[in-house]
Amino acid sequence: xxxxxxxxxxxxxxxxxxxxxxxxxxxxxxxxxxxxxxxxxxxxxxxxxxxxxxxxxxxxxxxxxxxxxxxxxxxxxxxxxxxxxxxxxxxxxxxxxxxxxxxxxxxxxxxxxxxxxxxxxxxxxxxxxxxxxxxxxxx
Amino acid sequence: xxxxxxxxxxxxxxxxxxxxxxxxxxxxxxxxxxxxxxxxxxxxxxxxxxxxxxxxxxxxxxxxxxxxxxxxxxxxxxxxxxxxxxxxxxxxxxxxxxxxxxxxxxxxxxxxxxxxxxxxxxxxxxxxxxxxxxxxxxx
Numbered sequence: 001x002x003x004x005x006x007x008x009x010x011x012x013x014x015x016x017x018x019x020x021x022x023x024x025x026x027x028x029x030x031x032x033x034x035x036x037x038x039x040x041x042x043x044x045x046x047x048x049x050x051x052x053x054x055x056x057x058x059x060x061x062x063x064x065x066x067x068x069x070x071x072x073x074x075x076x077x078x079x080x081x082x083x084x085x086x087x088x089x090x091x092x093x094x095x096x097x098x099x100x101x102x103x104x105x106x107x108x109x110x111x112x113x114x115x116x117x118x119x120x121x122x123x124x125x126x127x128x129x130x131x132x133x134x135x136x137x138x139x
Numbered sequence: 140x141x142x143x144x145x146x147x148x149x150x151x152x153x154x155x156x157x158x159x160x161x162x163x164x165x166x167x168x169x170x171x172x173x174x175x176x177x178x179x180x181x182x183x184x185x186x187x188x189x190x191x192x193x194x195x196x197x198x199x200x201x202x203x204x205x206x207x208x209x210x211x212x213x214x215x216x217x218x219x220x221x222x223x224x225x226x227x228x229x230x231x232x233x234x235x236x237x238x239x240x241x242x243x244x245x246x247x248x249x250x251x252x253x254x255x256x257x258x259x260x261x262x263x264x265x266x267x268x269x270x271x272x273x274x275x276x277x278x
Contacts, residue, residue, distance in 0.1 A: 092195065097197055101191070127145065131141065136140065
């Protein structure tokens with residue numbers, strides 16, 4: 001069975017690779033390459049998979065999940081400049097894809113012991129664009 | 140990793156099959172058989188599957204937008220699907236058939252824009268109204 005919890009955070013970012021020229025950055029990242037940055041209201045949906053515990057009837061304690069998401073994602077990223085304040089985005093371009101991988105890295109250790117597993121991390125950059133990640137790069 | 144991008148188009152259609160009598164069409168399609176047609180604000184979600192590339196992205200979203208606009212939206216948006224699209228002259232423009240048509244349009248243009256063999260259309264999802272949606276997964 002799956003359970004999904006949604007949290008939101010608002011942050012600024014700039015998709016700019018300092019190893020590339022200005023023109024190359026604009027060609028790759030378009031308006032998002034503006035070095036001064038811009039912002040989004042990110043929506044994060046974290047899905048856990050596992051059996052409901054026979055005694056509690058729950059897959060995972062939602063209070064604890066909320067605390068983990070706040071500690072690992074919302075507190076460090078909400079109302080921050082990702083490039084300036086949230087490592088590794090001082091050296092990794094904070095595309096939605098790279099942010100989702102970083103969120104997976106931060107969350108996965110909390111669920112590595114089982115029986116509950118981190119199943120999917122979905123991050124909406126806007127209501128019209130989201131990325132799903134199931135940990136395939138971190139295996 | 141999967142990236143989903145949302146697009147919108149508005150179109151008119153009428154559900155009326157040449158395989159059935161007027162009475163049968165009315166019974167089968169109900170209000171959607173209204174002889175003068177009707178319309179919807181369709182929502183199209185295109186999901187792309189692939190590995191993370193050197194720029195920290197699954198797909199160039201600007202290139203994806205251009206492909207979808209040119210190959211799909213310009214053909215369908217603000218059109219009468221039955222009257223304006225030869226594909227639906229003899230095929231009933233149910234959302235199922237629209238989804239299949241869009242999948243063909245996207246796949247026909249795909250190789251002209253994206254050359255990586257690892258990058259593929261994963262899913263076409265259409266909402267006809269907020270109450271119903273249809274998903275077509277690629278193999």
